[in-house]
Amino acid sequence: MVIIKIAPSVYQFGPSYFVRIIAIGIALGAIYALIAIGYTMVYGIVELINFAHGDVFTLGAFISLPLLVTPLWHLTEGGGGGLGIVLPLIAVFLIVMLITGLINVGIERVAYRPLRNAPRLAPLITAVGVSFFLEGVMYLWKGAVNLHYPDLLPDNRFVGGTFSAKDVIVVIAAVILVSGLAIFVNQTKLGKAMRATAQDRDAARLMGINIDRTISATFFIGAVLAAAGGMTYGLYINSINNTLGFPIGLVAFTAAVFGGIGNIPGAALGGLIIGLIRAMNDGYVDPQWTDVVTFAILILVLTLRPTGLLGMRVPEK
């Protein structure tokens, strides 16, 4: 039905506009995927809807801002830096990911760990508290204004101006991070411990797995991906503000549910699909309705297929 509705406008605007929309959708979808993975990992392991996760994403963008404009690198805006931006960018990426990851580990230790055996809503409320706190810290730091984020990536257009180097770089960055994560979760000992803890915490503990350390690692990795997402978002959109994380976090959370909450490949796929749907709606229907469409999809998916696209049926614990 939706396809029938947008088909005439797709035809009307021509193929190059269509490719442009798809490129934007994939790039934004890649960013949503990076955030959604953090939601899904945390939910999988401690069954907490981490409302502060979107703000951790914004925090990543905020921390990277002074690091990028420091005179140390001599980075020039508008993509004129050529290949000289690659090493500084990677360095900033790594620093920001490390700092944000450590902050999130600290948040988990202070706000969620003491409540691990408390009533289930208690950590949810502290997550809301942490969300307010982080938004407040960023407000104190930079104020409640839209901040310019340096436009460093080259904007060379390919194939008749339909997609740009920016889109490609964003997608490549996300692919590298997600594959790194997949290797980590599937190949390393800590990754195995994470999967075991998510499946059955008590059994994992009996097998000698250090639960606290595993959960800390999960929050660290979630924040690492979110911070990378925040920085990528800044480089792609070139504007950030302190309350950005909440709406974007909700969309990313929708993506995580869409793919099947607790399921990492599902979150990546969900992010991509949600990004595409939103870009299509923005480009062909009406940007005002994009959020409504997103959340309507969320409700429909949960009603028709509660476990999401790739989720497995899990018994109620």
Next chain:
Amino acid sequence: MSSPGRVPRLLGRARRLTRNRDAIIYAILIAGVFIVPAIANFTQGTSSGVVLDQVANAGVFVLLAIGLNIVVGFAGLLDLGYAAFFAIGAYTYAMLGSGWLDVTAIHHAVHIPFWILLFVGMGLAALFGLILGAPTLRLRGDYLAIVTLGFGEIVPRIFRIKIEWTGGINGITALDQPTLPVWLTGPWAGQDFALTRNQVFGLDPVPYYVLIVMLIAVSVVLATNLYRSRLGRAWMAIREDEVAAAAMGVNPVIIKLLAFSIGASFSGFAGVFFAAKLGGIDPTLFGFQNVSIVILVMVVLGGMGNISGVIVGAIGVYFLQNVIIPQLPIWTTGAASSIGLSFLNNPNGDWAGLGDEVQRLNFIIFGLILVGTMLFRPQGLFPSQLRQAELTKGTSDQSVFDASTS
């Protein structure tokens, strides 16, 4: 002369009452209802209306918290989109109780009285609760939370987009004020005794204050009776163990659906009152961060499942957010001047002045209070005593109900 045991018996009863924490809370709240206007009148003089206005606004949140407590506290269903039902109630009043429909495609204003719309808003919200709940309530716990979250995000956005029906971001203004069909005026209003017809509430906050107190009282009685009814026990059974409850013959879907739509109906009639009191509404008043989450915080912080605790939580969080934290800059600048540090109050380079700096801390303070309270009391300030007894004493052969107190 009655039997000699009467005085000790009364004393014993009084002693039991004073040991009953919830009875004390109710006593303090009831006393507060009468004392607050008096104090406001005494300290603020003619501007005492401002205080009552704030209290009446807080009352709306008390109503919402009582309603959400039915869903979250009694039945154990996490509802993250409670603001949607609130918005539905408020827009019901705004559209049917004003000249607004004249501007829309209908071209005919309907001025339905407030008292009727109170029930219409309640019914509509309950209906939407049913529509949303029916297909989704068989989902397991957290998925339901996510569905309600989605619904709560959709409703205000639709009110914002459908400008031709809802006024969009500017909302609907100039709503009718509630009128009483018959009213007795007298010396207390500075007039002679007389029966007036169609007494308008006007801009005076006192009638709203009286009305909200009455609505809250009715809601408390209703919610308490529901809690003690067969339905209430079914909710608790579902909350503690859905599989076991179903095995005992409780139909989980119907019981959950009832919790969901009864909870929504409270939100609906709170919405009608809210719209009538404000006189104008817009979609930003019904967001996730400023309503849905705040009410959930009130319920959890006050003590889920315990009506008196939830009321205290609602009042506390409302005044923290709307009175205490906004006043902090004024208090700190005042304190700084009085101890000779007034140079802090003036902007100086990066320092924006003490008042501004403190005001920037608002979010941080609220966040820290939420985290701190939960760490300090994860079960809330005044948790349900019955539930605690069930959880801690339930294993002994002692009866959970103490017949003498219940």
